[in-house]
Structures are given as C-alpha cells and as structure tokens.
Amino acid sequence: MIWNLVNYGSWIVSAALVLWMLRDWYQTDTTHSEAQLTSSREGEIEAMSEKHKI
Numbered sequence: 001m002i003w004n005l006v007n008y009g010s011w012i013v014s015a016a017l018v019l020w021m022l023r024d025w026y027q028t029d030t031t032h033s034e035a036q037l038t039s040s041r042e043g044e045i046e047a048m049s050e051k052h053k054i
Contacts (some may be wrong), residue, residue, distance in 0.1 A: 028037075
C-alpha cells in the first residue's frame with residue numbers, strides 16, 4: 001500500500017517538474033529575443049575561458 005502511494009507521488013512530482021520547465025521555457029522565450037539569449041550565452045562562455053594574471 002505505501003509503495004503505491006510513493007509511486008503515485010513520484011509521478012505527480014515528475015509531472016509538476018515537466019510543467020514547471022515548460023512554463024519557464026515559454027516565459028523565457030516570450031520575454032527575451034533569440035539574439036539577446038545567444039549573446040548572453042556567448043558572453044558567459046568567454047567569461048569562463050578568460051584567465052587573469054594578478
């Protein structure tokens with residue numbers, strides 16, 4: 001009996017996470033342009049590859 005509840009609970013959590021990711025994807029896609037998202041990603045890659053000498 002308890003394993004059935006755990007099983008159903010895990011499916012509910014999984015479905016909630018998928019819905020949350022889809023909502024976040026849609027919200028990000030409608031809020032920001034593709035050029036803005038691409039440029040911010042390229043800037044992140046460049047920032048990670050820079051090495052500074054102190």
